[in-house]
Amino acid sequence: MATMQQYYGTGRRKNAVARVYLRPGTGQFRVNKKILDEYFGDEAQCVMARQPLTVTEAVGQFDVIVRVHGGGISGQAGAIRHGLARALTQVPQEEYRDLLKKAGFLTRDARQVERKKYGQPGARKRYQYSKR
Numbered sequence: 001m002a003t004m005q006q007y008y009g010t011g012r013r014k015n016a017v018a019r020v021y022l023r024p025g026t027g028q029f030r031v032n033k034k035i036l037d038e039y040f041g042d043e044a045q046c047v048m049a050r051q052p053l054t055v056t057e058a059v060g061q062f063d064v065i066v067r068v069h070g071g072g073i074s075g076q077a078g079a080i081r082h083g084l085a086r087a088l089t090q091v092p093q094e095e096y097r098d099l100l101k102k103a104g105f106l107t108r109d110a111r112q113v114e115r116k117k118y119g120q121p122g123a124r125k126r127y128q129y130s131k132r
Contacts, residue, residue, distance in 0.1 A: 004023060005023065005024055006021055006022065006023050007021070007022040007023075007087045007088070007090040007091055008020065008021055008022070008087055008090070009022075009082075009083040009084060009085065009086030009087030009088070009089075009090070010083055010086065011078075011079040011080055011081065011082030011083025011084065011085070011086060012079055012082060012083075012108060013071065013075045013076075013077075013078030013079040013081075013082060013108075013109055014071045014072075014074075014075035014078070014079075014111075014112065014113070015070045015071040015075060016068060016069070016070045016071030016072075016075035016076040016078065016079040017068065017069060017070055017079060018066055018067070018068040018076065018079035018080045018082070018083040019066065019067045019068070019083065020064065020065075020066050020080065020083035020084050020086070020087045021064070021065040021066070021087070022062045022063070022064060022084070022087045022088065022090075022091070023062060023063045023065070024061065024062060024063075025061075025062055025063030026060065026063065027059060027060035027061070027062065027063065028063040028064070029049075029050070029063075029064045029066075030063075030064065030065050030066065031049075031066045031068060031080065032066070032067060032068060036049060036050070040073060040077065042073070044077075045073055045074065045076075045077035046077075048077040048078065048080075048081055049077045049080040049081055049084070051081055051103070051105065052081060052084045052085040052088055052100055052103075052105050053084065053088075055099050055100065055103050055105070056088055056094070056096045056099050056100065058088065058094075058096070064084065066080055066083070066084075068080060078109060081105060082105065082106075082108060082109075084105075085100045085105035085106050086106065088100060089106070
């Protein structure tokens with residue numbers, strides 16, 4: 001029995017974590033057992049998630065299976081992009097790493113939501129000042 005070739009990458013963005021599996025195939029893209037367009041609904045997130053495949057011109061060469069949890073849709077799309085880029089760097093004989101690095105997809109976006117401070121309505125917003 002032949003073992004199936006598979007590549008893996010973990011992506012993170014805000015509070016979202018995506019586990020991305022790449023298999024040589026026809027270009028199916030599944031997120032939590034749903035088709036990508038069905039999962040996100042919004043075209044912007046779908047485009048963002050597919051960006052590493054577009055940059056490396058690998059659209060249609062791989063089946064992508066993703067398990068993602070945590071965060072919102074924007075964070076999840078970013079996590080998928082990060083994980084997919086990491087998985088593509090493991091593909092042998094292909095010079096994907098340079099393209100992905102140049103596009104900035106291998107860098108973890110470390111920005112997090114700033115915490116709310118006491119005595120204020122938000123992280124930075126202050127209550128209106130009144131002299132009286």
